Amino acid sequence: MRKNMREDHHEYLEITYFTPSEFEKAGNVWPIRIGHNIAKSNYHIGPRTTPYYYLIFVLEGQGTFIQNNQTFLLGKGDMFCLFPQVTHEYWTIATDPLHKIFVAFDGKQSLHLLERIGLSPYSPHLSGTATERAISFMWDFIGAVGEGERQASDLTRLHHLYRVFDSLSGIHKPAATPHKRALTWLQMGLAYMQIHYAEGISVERVSEHVGVERTHFTKQFSKTYGVTPMQYLQSLKMNEAKLLLEQTAYTLSEIASSVGYPDLFSFSKAFKKQIGVPPTLYREQNRSN
Template sequence: MFPLKKDMREDYHEFLEIHFFTPSDFEKTGNVWPIRLGTNIAKSNYHIGPRTTPYYYLIFVLEGAGTFTQNHVTYHLGKNDMFCLLPGVTHEYFTEEDHLLQKIFVAFDGKQALHLLERIGLSPQSPYRKGGLTDETNKLMWEFMNLVRDERQASDLSRLAQFYQIFDKLSIAYHSLSTQENRSLSWLQQGLDYIQIHYAEGITVERVSAYVGVERTHFTKQFKKVYGVPPMQYMQDLKMNEAKHLLVQTDYTLTEIANSVGYPDLFSFSKAFKKHLGVPPTQYRRDQAMT
């Protein structure tokens, strides 16, 4: 068992050190911000839940063993595992009496909190990763603890910097571990993903085929065979669907919309739009406003 820190308080089922943060106005203008940070050493009767939390909790197992249940799925916890509590979802976890859990955790919130979790390989469908805690991440978590113990140094910027550094290292470790899985993705799926992400950036079929390492003609032929349309038409459909959305849901000018969906000027956008839908974008916006 880790030696008890002077900042730890004894509870009926654990020893706990926890620091609470009130996000600054600056933090709340961002996508994600930390809410609390802590570490604990379980007693033999340690049992949390069933309960819910209003925030996301990323928890790392430092020592010991236990059980974690969320969304009616149960996971066995061991050293260096990580798991996440999801807001509004009932969870429960407890320790094994002979292998008491010791954990370190950070809670966070924000409109992009779930996306940040996905960057490190966690999701509502998969809230647990075996061996997710690396030595480097462990070190960064304890540096975070030391930072917030000194309130004079724990500014909102320093909290955010440390918080994002932790997720950056976790993301790098996750993508390194999943390299083999990524290799199993077909080059066709990689091409589709690339188009869906970058279609509005003026990419060409040549660029996509080069990205996946396949000759352009072969890429086009196989793409059409699997997805039903050539890649150029697929990109065009994505652009037009986004253009229709912007025409109806925003007050953007036609030039702004043209630039947003990857056209170099208004003329080429209007020509493509009319060819695709049979009416110019101005008429489409006017017709939709009347319906």
């Protein structure tokens, strides 16, 4: 066990958090955190959602993973991904605890980057595909940014992140999407919004994605889900904004950009209208210890 691992009630964990630079956020993808853990027998995560993408490799052990109403058995060498704003749940087999290494990241091209290694919201798990080379690069990443090293630059972080993906791209064919073809256009629109809401997408763009005229899309979506597509997009943005205000030290401008608003003024105005208080006051009242 590595010396920097800390213990809590259900795992041993070593993790490093990053605050992305302006250079990183101007790009396509940037890392948020990296780490690894050894599960205890009672390890159980979720059901819950994440505001980021998490790429996870199983180093040892067995468990179960549920996402998008699909269930997967986890084993050594497996690779799986947690997609933002999609409910997930996973746990270990008590007699063979999971040992995982993971990296969380964000950015407008995150989904495309994952598709290049065979992962998608409709196919979030690949069995036996975590190569030794990719895992070695993950350990290199942890070593480069871990405690005791000089502060890693944004270029160092990006270098290590892309090196992991580069080692996996080309090995796997893009994930097949029979589930996507089987989904109704309404479900496809819902899933598209859950993945891309932070990119400033419009209802018109969503309706174009599913191949339906905007007015018809809005009418049927509202009838099926009880809210308009615009209201649903707003709720996705506000839910992530609240999480970021509660759990991070990001500035309000960084949060505005992270949830798809062009500037701080429009974000603050929308947040106060939806939540009832300005984002600064919400953070003061709800900040995690």
